[in-house]
Every structure is written in C-alpha cells, then in structure tokens.
Amino acid sequence: MRRLCLLAIVGLSVPSTLFAQELEVPKGFTALFNGKDLQGWHGDNPHQTKGKKEAIAGQQEAFNTHWSVENGELVNDGHGPYCTTDKVHGDYELLIDYKTVAKADSGIYLRGTPQVQIWDYTDEGKFGIGADKGSGGLWNNSKGAAGKDPRHLADKPFGEWNRFRIIQIGARTTVQLNGKMVVYNAIMENYWDRKKALPRTGHIHLQTHGGEIRWRNIFIRKIDSEEANKFLASKDSKEFRPIFNGKNFDGWQGAVDNYEIVGGAIRCKKGKGGNLFTKDEYADFVVRLEFKLPPAGNNGLAIRYPGKGNPAYDGMTELQVLDSEHPRYANLDKKGRQYHASAYGMMPAQRGYLRKAGEWNYQEVTVKGSTIKVELNGSVILNGDVSKVTEYMANSPHPGKMLKKGFFGFAGHNDPVEFRNIKIKTL
Numbered sequence: 001m002r003r004l005c006l007l008a009i010v011g012l013s014v015p016s017t018l019f020a021q022e023l024e025v026p027k028g029f030t031a032l033f034n035g036k037d038l039q040g041w042h043g044d045n046p047h048q049t050k051g052k053k054e055a056i057a058g059q060q061e062a063f064n065t066h067w068s069v070e071n072g073e074l075v076n077d078g079h080g081p082y083c084t085t086d087k088v089h090g091d092y093e094l095l096i097d098y099k100t101v102a103k104a105d106s107g108i109y110l111r112g113t114p115q116v117q118i119w120d121y122t123d124e125g126k127f128g129i130g131a132d133k134g135s136g137g138l139w140n141n142s143k144g145a146a147g148k149d150p151r152h153l154a155d156k157p158f159g160e161w162n163r164f165r166i167i168q169i170g171a172r173t174t175v176q177l178n179g180k181m182v183v184y185n186a187i188m189e190n191y192w193d194r195k196k197a198l199p200r201t202g203h204i205h206l207q208t209h210g211g212e213i214r215w216r217n218i219f220i221r222k223i224d225s226e227e228a229n230k231f232l233a234s235k236d237s238k239e240f241r242p243i244f245n246g247k248n249f250d251g252w253q254g255a256v257d258n259y260e261i262v263g264g265a266i267r268c269k270k271g272k273g274g275n276l277f278t279k280d281e282y283a284d285f286v287v288r289l290e291f292k293l294p295p296a297g298n299n300g301l302a303i304r305y306p307g308k309g310n311p312a313y314d315g316m317t318e319l320q321v322l323d324s325e326h327p328r329y330a331n332l333d334k335k336g337r338q339y340h341a342s343a344y345g346m347m348p349a350q351r352g353y354l355r356k357a358g359e360w361n362y363q364e365v366t367v368k369g370s371t372i373k374v375e376l377n378g379s380v381i382l383n384g385d386v387s388k389v390t391e392y393m394a395n396s397p398h399p400g401k402m403l404k405k406g407f408f409g410f411a412g413h414n415d416p417v418e419f420r421n422i423k424i425k426t427l
Helices: 006-011 053-057 060-066 124-129 225-234
Strands: 041-043 067-070 073-076 083-085 092-100 106-110 113-118 162-169 172-177 180-187 213-222 252-254 259-262 265-268 273-282 285-292 298-305 317-322 360-368 371-376 379-385 406-413 418-426
Touching (some): 092 106, 162 225, 265 273, 265 406
Antiparallel strands (some): 041 083, 067 073, 162 172
C-alpha cells in the first residue's frame, strides 16, 4: 500500500475494516493499543510526577484500578493517572478514536505536553473556557495563539465514536476531527516552559478528567525527515519564490568558485570557504531552505550582509549552521552563542533539534526590523531582537547588527555543507 501523504491529509480516510471486532492495523502504522490488555502503557499524571521514576511507580496500582479493557476498548472511569505510552515518540501521524459522556472532558498530551482538548461541547458551564467551540484545539496554547481554538465544531453526539487524526512535526500540530480540519500546522506551545520549544520527543498521554472515556483503534506512524520537510514547506508555499535554480549560480555572487552544485544543491567545496551571496538585497524577509551537514560540518547564513567583511560582525548577523553536538564543539561559548542557529556571538539558540549528520534539515528564518526568528524542523529555537543585545561573546561588538537591508547568503568554513530548496518571501 502506498505511503500516506501528509499533503493530502484532508482527503484521507481510515478503512471501515478498522472498526470490525478484529483489530486491523493500517499499513505503515503500528498499534499502540492491542485491544486486549494494557501492554505498552503505564500510569503517569505528569502534573504530579514530572518524570520522577519513584512517583510514577507509585501510580501504577491506581492505573490498574481505573483503567481496563472491555470488548477491545480502552476504558477509564474518570479517575486515576493518565494512560501513558511506554515509548517516547518524535514526528508522527496518530490515529485514535474516543467516546465520552456528558460533563466529562479530557485530552491527548503530545510529547508529554498538554494538549489536544476533548470537550463536552454542550456543557454551558464551560462555554467561557471554550467548550462551545468543540474538541480538537490546542487548549493550553496562549490566548489568541494559532490552534488554541478549533476551526470548526466537529464533535459527534454523545454515544457516537469520534475519530482523531493528529500530525506532529516538530512543534507543529495538525488535527483532524471526524474528517474536518480543526487545527492546521499550528505551533503547540511548551506548557511546562513557554520560553522553550516543545520537547523533540515525548510520551503520549490519554488524560482522565472526571467522566468515563473510551478509546480504540490507536495507531501511530513515524514520519521521516523527507516527508516532514515537504509538509513544513507546503504552508503558504505560493508566497515564496526560489532564489536558487538548482543548476547554476545565476543570481549569486561572491565566492562562487569555492562552491559547487551537486544533485540540485549548493555545496561548499571541502577545504574551501568564503561568502556566497545573492545579487539582490533584502530588508525584511522570510527565507526557507533545507541543509545537510557532514559530521562536524560548519557554515552559516549571512543575514543582511553588506557585500564585504565578516557577515557575523559587518552584517546584521551570521546564523550558525553547525553540527554543534559533535565532540569537536564541546567547548564552544558557554552561553550558547556559537551553536546551531545562534546569532553568532549575540543570541543563543535552543539546542537539541538538529537531525543527525547526513540528514536534510528544514529551516525557516524570519527577519523583521531588528528581530530574528529561526524555526528548525518545525520548532522555534531562536526568537530575539539584536537591538537589545548589549553583551557580546569575547566582548567583540557587532557594528552591522542594525543594518536595515543587505544580501542573503552562505558563509563557508571549509566543510561540504549543502543547501537546497532555497526560497524567499519579502515582507
């Protein structure tokens, strides 16, 4: 069976045979719940345990008391710790059905974080906090944030089964409920620490909250990096124009001889370097690209580069492109201002979101005024304002940081780092 395509998510449907008595797993998926027992699950209310092994162990008796399996359905009586996957998961597609009762509410925690909300949409006492809008929203997102409220009221009447299809790529969450798109490609905030991105991996929790809820047909499919990149790039794709044609260096200038084109990608020649940059200048813009690092690879994105000098100092900044978890870089700047996606010497990016060397990463950079935001593989790992930076690595000032326009490009440092699908949108 062909692999399910995220780009066609609206039209996908789960075969009706899934709802027969015998559990049938869709091809490409694995079953998280076997329909027979609680194997692969344990009890954990993360609001109480926060990952502490001793506290989790103390919840297992209550878990087995309040959770059971009936007729192939995972049943909770409204009490006890949350039903939690033994394994952690990263980027995935999740299929799950639920049926609940009046006055109850619940939710699905993704990456160990609340939550895709499940409401009693008829409970007027909770209309003030969003129950009337229906289920499927990222209820713990900040007020007004994308995804907090579902786009549609898609819940079925009590007594009927509801079906979720959830896509999680980085911190970006897409939710279908009963065939309607209720959340599309919204950033799921890290409830535990909103200054940080959603964890890269985490458990899936099925919340208990005061009323019986039943679950069935819980299937998961891992999303690989190629599929994830295509999905991330699909949002508003018509607004972006290519600035590299994949064939030659038309539209580029600078250290052209130190770069080569391999398989439709720009690659810095091994042992070479220098600044390769566009012939066009940009003020405020969003750039999207994919990059691939060799082990310990080092390059950089030149932002508002003036065409001469060092992009990190004479330009607005150089955003690091670096295999920064490699042992070679164990002793970089202690404040993190040299690690991947950091505004070199000025603002540190959050670590731990790079894919392993040799895989293509997807990155989006938004430059507006003096602010820079970097989203890596679906997670925002830098969001800052260079005008507010007063402390610099090695006390070295950055005279170009307040440039209002300049060229975009790459700052090579002798390693064969590759870039492809380079597209830009002016703001």
